[in-house]
Amino acid sequence: MTSRRDFIKIAGVSLGGMTAGGKAAYQAMANTLEKNSLDPTLLNRTPTYCEVCFWKCAGWVYKKPDGDIWKITGNPDDYNCNGRFCPRGTGGVGMYYDEDRLQTPLIREGKRGSQYYRKATWDEALDKVAEGMKKIAQEHGPECVALFNHGSGGTYFGHLMKAFGSPNIAAPSYAQCRGPREVAFLATFGEGVESPERTDIRDTRCLVLIGSHLGENMHNGQVQEMSDAIDKGATIITVDPRFSTAAGKSKFWLPIKPATDLALLLSWIHVIINEGWYDKDYVDKNTFGFDLLREHVQNMTPEWAYGITTIAPHIIRETAREMANASPAVIIHPGRHVTWYGDDSQRLRAVAILNAILGSWGRRGGYYNPDTLKLPEYPHPPFPTPQRTWREAFPGKYPLAGLALASGLCDATIPALTRNCSIKGWIVDGTNLIETLPNQKNTIEAIQNLDLLVVVDTMPMEITGWADVILPECTYLERYDTVRTGPHRQPQLALRMPAVAPRYDTKPASWMAKELAKRLGLEAYFAWESIEELIDWQLKQVGSSLAEMQRIGVKTFPRKYDDLYFNPAESYEFNTSTGKIELYSNEFANAGFDPIPNYTPHEEPPPGFYRLNYGRGPAHTFSRTSNNPNLTDIMDENVLWINPKVAQEWGIKPGQEIWLKNQDGVVSQFPIKARVTERIRWDSVYMVHGFGHDDKRLTRCYGKGASDTRMITKVHIDPVMGGTGMRGNFVTFLFEPETMEAKS
Amino acid sequence: MKEELIISGRMNDPIDPVLHIWSWEIPLYLFFGGLAAGILFFAALYVIQGKENQFPTAVRKAPILTPVLLIAGLLALFIDLHHKAYFWQLYTNIKLQSPMSWGAWTLMVVTPLSLIWAALSLKEFIPNWDWKLPWLIAFEAWCRKQLLSIAWLTLLFASILGIYTGILFSAFNARPLWNTSILGPLFLTSGLSTGAATIMLMSKDPAERKTFARIDLLLIAIELFLIVHMFMGFMASTQVQIDAARLFLGGEYTAPFWVFVVGMGLVVPAFLEVLELRKKHIPVVVPALLVLFGGIMMRFIIAYAGQASRWLY
Amino acid sequence: MRYAMAVDTKKCVGCSDCVVACQTENHVPIGYCRDWVVEVTDGTYPQLEIELRSERCNHCNNSPCVRCCPTGASHYSEGGIVLVTPNECIGCGACIASCPYDARYPHPDGYVDKCTFCIHRIKKGLKPACVAVCPTRCMYFGDLDDPKSEVSEVLKRRKHKTLIPEAGTSPQLYFLI
């Protein structure tokens, strides 16, 4: 018997062993480092991995004869991109050339939010940060400093925080993104989906996308594999209230009524069980709670779901049939940004269950078993044990949250009677919290309660406008960074090295963290002399070196086990309470949640209001690219998709500028142009997230389009893990800002 | 609903959102070219017919304007070029299929001819004019002797120039509004009409004025016929040409075209000329200026609207 | 030799990567582009169809832009690729007006610029930048005279169309439908 749980343990042990011998091995090669490592400025091509989104494709940066950056292309050896970057990665050069970049450290003068800053030296700025951190640690404990991060700098600042004694480290990629999915899949299969997703799309015969708008969501490998699947004749079924690009490629598009997906999923489970279309052997051998599930869904017929979802019963049956025919090479895609309506963990549980009964987990064309090579940490003293964690801020709430909640840390900053200590200091690295967390008023209130707000960023984004100290990071094209690891069919490492010296007075996060450590008396945790030394040491532990990686960029390693797919002859133990795939979740039951999902209805837009739907535009990443000169050339503002019927009713012409007002009376700061299109339902409007910037220092994108985040004031929190459901907001149209209403 | 969008945000200046590669320079160039062609045509015609003395303005006065017009036209063309330093490339290549090349070379011939005509007219204005240089004096004498041959040559090239001003557009298959063989004759006729109007303006001889009013009336009638014919052709053609015609039949160029070109530029002057021929006292400048105005407007509107008309795909 | 390109409208997701890659590869100034992406949506919600096309110069067999060029700057190069020689171009704009596809633009330096089928890359045995970058691999490039080239193969296999064939330009950019 092979145990997926053992597998994880074994992997852990072997890495521990490597770390122990590490330091000695390093000493042996330290003096050879100099001549082995290359001077980046002399190369006409340097390896990198992309930082424009978190898919982290590995590529090559090419330079012009004058030594400046020419273009970035994918590294053909890299599994994340297969030699092809997405538009954002290709346009990554714009991050480097953007003349609006942060150029020097800045220290605020005047009151918070006043945007009055003076230029500072690095010493001044870092001293001020260290001073602030020390003061909070003395007065409230180091736990009262929190780190928000999204991106590679997080490794170094995270390390610093742990050394400092704070466990409060959160990324918006959990509670605002894929948290519910990870929780649901962990509860069901004992493992999460991870990133890059373990979906075996290239070999699938049926891909079911539930609001995953691949093609607009440009997560590279997935888009590429979807295209491969189309080539191989796979059936694509898209469930989306909007006619997404993926819907346009699909054999079946199910234009579902928003917020009703759970009913559709349950009725699919009903059909597949009642028709006997599930994978009987797989279910018998590997799952727990099948009879309870069968019982549970008995009344959840397609006819029942029809009334809720508006999807015709015969379509529900037909699509269920398609999935069953393809089984086990079928993927009910788990999605990624899944914090929609507050019952997201339950919806994702239904997705997991549907996959389980179709036998797709661990199967070719379904979900493969990924492998990761973890690099050992550079030797350092043990971290201090924190006295408090972010969990204590929410007694009894979100029991299944596996990682810290960015929204939770924000809430824990606003003083409350029930809490004896609130968070007092934030370090924000590579996340524009103002546009990233829902309910901006709440975020700003939290910020107003801080003693210290440090922002590490490359651009003068909204969050920097609230900072006490701004530390300008150089872009990913100008720095070394953590070697990329990450799960895939086979483990790979990818190197990022500077293609050019930093423009302006900017520094890498690794340098900043080490400098702060010095000032905080934590230099023992950053014992390496230079980042090159750190990386070289780590690489040497796994049989590579900095010099080798500078030459090849990406290195592929063999899998530790030959278990990309399950072997039908073997039986497996899953990392759940029963050792089985839990169709009935004991973990959910124990925590007081429905062990098998139930559909609950959600609020609908009041008359004259429309559900605010949002998503990705293929050429932009959130708010981080909206000022990128290359990418604004493709799309320089977001537009509001409005159904022609609605437009006609309101007399809205294509291209007309309108303001939005939501159910709580919040009005958009800027007008947004109407795109009158059949691609959106009459009960919703749609916009691409990441526009409507209100920081004037962003000269290209200031005031372009509208911010969806500003309109998301009502948040439906997932009780299971604290995810922030953001799709339950409704907007109406104004033809003039604030004053006059267009139609009553 | 059918929705067609360029989603990569194309904004190539001056291609998007509608083509506007040619602004005032090219229509002005064509107007001046057409006008000069018209004047030279009449001058040459009456020399050939031996009616120099009947039409002193047409033969001996008006041509003095033509080199000015042609040089101004060439200047406008030059201003239009985006890569001016390479202007000379026009005259190191002869491309028979390229109307631009054609036009450049035609002007290369017509401009010297116009200079000759102007030189011969000079004494009309400055009776005591003296060329001073002996070879110039000899050349003038030679020209006067060869006037008939020069007139034939001028007649030929003035016609080519007049037609060319229309062909430049109609060679562009890509712009449905221009893609009609009627533009050649229409622009030629319009050029002749503006030429006639200019002669009328300059002439002090009532008989000459009357003849040119008659000629102009005829030309206007031909123009109106050609315009109607052109629209009938469009409407009987493919969807793209129907759409092109619609720019003038309810579309955004409707008012300017029918009011400025057809109304003020053709119908009103025609009416006034009829009145004048019927001995009603109409100051000649009015219809003549209207014709010139109509001629300019026609070129501008056809140039702009043509760029706005496109294939559907 | 006859170079041609085929774009699969069924796989293209309209991401515009082909545009960004062309801009960086060919130093196309910001604000201009040699290729662009068109989205056509037809129908009424929820009966809808969408077609996505990455468009560029069609390298027409019978190209009006070459015909109307007064200097010969616009010319046919190897494999039928239509090119502009910058220092023969006077920037008269005739070729721009003559192209039914609006595939050309005046470069800020004065001459007229357009897609070159990345001839500098083809000569090195590479694919055009847009083809090489496309995440959905929906573009095919090659020699139509070679029946084994990927573009010949895919055109044999798949239904296809060209844009405005009625303009008589004989375009060599094919769209798989």
Ligand SMILES: Nc1nc2c(c(=O)[nH]1)N[C@H]1C(S)=C(S)[C@@H](COP(=O)(O)OP(=O)(O)OC[C@H]3O[C@@H](n4cnc5c(=O)[nH]c(N)nc54)[C@H](O)[C@@H]3O)O[C@H]1N2
């Ligand atoms: N309303 C709304 N909110 C959302 C979402 C939504 O769709 N709508 N999506 C949610 C999801 S799925 C996610 S994952 C999150 C993403 O949330 P974020 O990661 O916060 O998204 P960005 O807006 O891209 O902010 C990234 C910040 O990093 C900065 N940055 C870029 N490169 C670097 C670098 O090299 N170093 C440093 N130090 N900084 C850098 C950028 O300038 C920018 O300020 O947002 C979530 N929030």
Ligand SMILES: Nc1nc2c(c(=O)[nH]1)N[C@H]1C(S)=C(S)[C@@H](COP(=O)(O)OP(=O)(O)OC[C@H]3O[C@@H](n4cnc5c(=O)[nH]c(N)nc54)[C@H](O)[C@@H]3O)O[C@H]1N2
């Ligand atoms: N270009 C680009 N690509 C990206 C990113 C980016 O910023 N830019 N960000 C990356 C990140 S971090 C993430 S998390 C992913 C997010 O990408 P996904 O997980 O694919 O997207 P979501 O934002 O969850 O979903 C958006 C889609 O959900 C549909 N939708 C809205 N409401 C409902 C509903 O009630 N039911 C159903 N079935 N569908 C609904 C919308 O119409 C839209 O098509 O994208 C990744 N890829």
Ligand code: SF4
């Ligand atoms: S998917 Fe695109 S933006 Fe994201 S890492 Fe890859 S190339 Fe960069």
Ligand code: SF4
């Ligand atoms: S890169 Fe490929 S998928 Fe993207 S728009 Fe261009 S052709 Fe379409």
Ligand code: SF4
């Ligand atoms: S598409 Fe236009 S520019 Fe290209 S060859 Fe054809 S006519 Fe010329």
Ligand code: SF4
């Ligand atoms: S703009 Fe240049 S390439 Fe185009 S027709 Fe004129 S000279 Fe030829």
Ligand code: SF4
């Ligand atoms: S072939 Fe080359 S020049 Fe033409 S559009 Fe593609 S990348 Fe641009």
Ligand SMILES: [Mo]
């Ligand atoms: Mo995300």
